[in-house]
Each structure stands twice: as C-alpha cells, then as structure tokens.
Amino acid sequence: MGRVYNFSAGPAVLPEEVLREAADEMMDYQGTGMSVMEMSHRSKAYDEIIKGAEADLRELMGIPDNYKVLFLQGGASQQFAMIPMNLMKNRSADYIITGQWAKKAAQEAEKYGKVNRIASSEDQTFSYIPDCSDLPVSEDADYVYICENNTIYGTKFQTLPDTKGKTLVADVSSCFLSEPIDVAKYGIVYGGVQKNIGPAGVVIVIIREDLITEDVLPGTPTMLTYKTHADAKSLYNTPPAYGIYICGKVFKWLKKMGGLKVMKERNEKKAKLLYDFLDQSKLFKGTVAAKDRSLMNVPFVTGDADLDAKFVKEAKAAGLENLKGHRSVGGMRASIYNAMPYEGVEALVAFMKKFEEENL
C-alpha cells in the first residue's frame, strides 16, 4: 500500500483503521449522501458526531463533571494568548520554562501581565526537567504554567509541580492521551490534536468551570473568551468540523484498544525498545536526562552532523520517515505517538543497528 513508518513530531501518524474508516465514509457518511466535510455543523448527523466525540473523550480521560471540553481552533499557539486573557485577573502568572513552547507561551503572556519564570532548564539546553517540588510560587500568581511534554527536546514531567494551591495550566499537545492523567489536578489541560489525536486545526481545551468567566481582560475578543465556546458547546461559530470527526474516530479507536492505561503500557514498551538500544549503542546517544525521558519524542545524535544527515537520508530510503530533529536542535528525533505500531520502532532499531555496524 506504500505506507511508511512516519516518525514526524506533528502532524503525525494516525491509526490506519481510522484512515480507512474515514475513506469509506468519504462519499456518503452513514446514509446522509454527503461527506462530513460538506455537512452543516448544525445538522443532526453532526450534532451526534461532536457530542459523541466529547462523550468518548470524557470517558477515556475520566473528565470530572465540573470541567468543560472545548473544541477550538488557532493551534496550541493561540492558547498562549487565550490563557492569560482569560485567567490573569491579578495580571501575574508563573511559568516553568522547559523548552521553546513554554518559552513562547511565557513571552506571549508577558503582553498581558507580569510573568515570573520560577524554574527553567535552559542552562542545559532543556535536556532535563527542573526540580519542581518546592518552587518559589508567586503569591499573586493567577496560575502556574507548564508544557508537560517537550516535543522538541524529548523531556516530560514525570510528576506534576507542587503549585502550592495555585491553578495548574498544562500544554499536553505532545502527550495527549498517551497515558492516564488526573484531570482534577489541573485548571486547564490543553493541546493541539495534530500529534496524538487527529488532523491539524483542532485544539482541545479541558477547563474547570470556575475558570470560565465573563471577567476577562479588557479587549479580549469574543472568539478568544472561553465562555463564548463553553456556552455554545463549541458551536459558537463553525468549528473545525471534519477534524473533530476524525478526533472522535481516534477516541473510539483508543477505547477499543483498551483505553489509556493500555496505551501507556504500549507506549512504555515502544519507548523502552528505543531507549535500551540508545543506552548501549556505540554510535548513537540520547540527549536528555534518563529520568525525564518522554515516551513520545525521542531525540538522539551521533555527535557528527554529517553522519546525522546521512542517517536521516538512508532511513528515509528504507521507509523510515521524518527522523530529522527539530531545526533548532539538529540531530534526530523519533516521535512514537499512540498510532506508531511496535513494529515501527522495531524497524527503526534494526535500521539503527545496521547503520551503526556500517559507520562505526
């Protein structure tokens, strides 16, 4: 069929089953005589799609009743502004800087209030997660912000920071639905879906109800006010309708696979295969502190930029695509999201072994 193993960080691999189903339904979605792309977002058929997607996500994540699920647009990057605009009542927030995405979020928030960078791992190129057990949380902070999984650097918070009672806001774009989480520990959990859930264009925001208010910063656009979307159940305007439909299919696939606990076990098994190989390799090495390793994004290097480039090129020729590291760090990165099968990681490790033998 010509499919490759796609290690892209996002947009990224989706379950083949979901793609096939979507293809089958393309011309005629369940007897409606049209594709979901062509359907009114106010139609009965679409109402079932969006409500079903929300119900399945709630079940998968065990989302408490006092949280709303919003399907929005604008990418995760738009949340960098929307969060302060809606939450910065005191015009102050604490940010933990563990990579470019947290850094960008903090820079954006700075347009709206005081940003306190209470911890950072920039001193060692974001190769670890700082100790967040006793942070200097600001008394007037409206929230504490983290990027839970750092897509570019391949680190993840293994335990959540102690926010000393402040609302925790987390960008989970690159670890969304990769393992169970306790939603009740967060005020907002959000992410773009284009890594682990669906096509680009959808952002899912899971937000505690008390954080949804009319009391937003002056000048906040209607479209950037959480209350607008919460009141309208994500149908204030035309939502990214087709993308939400695909997300809904992925939620069903995850349920069929056994849910998030099973996904975590699968993800751990896949990541272990790759990390174990890296740990004993004489050519390749991982770039982050072992204790903070991500299950989703695995960066590695040979230490020689020319050899890295050769590896990426030859891997592509062998059907292993998108292994080039982020343009800001170089080297390689294998993103092994939920939809990457174990066989994909096996194929990658086998290729790395062969490359090592040929190039050492």
Ligand code: PMP
């Ligand atoms: N946060 C994280 C953790 C990311 O990995 C990315 C994108 N790759 C973003 C935010 C930005 O997402 P978007 O392109 O949807 O704005």
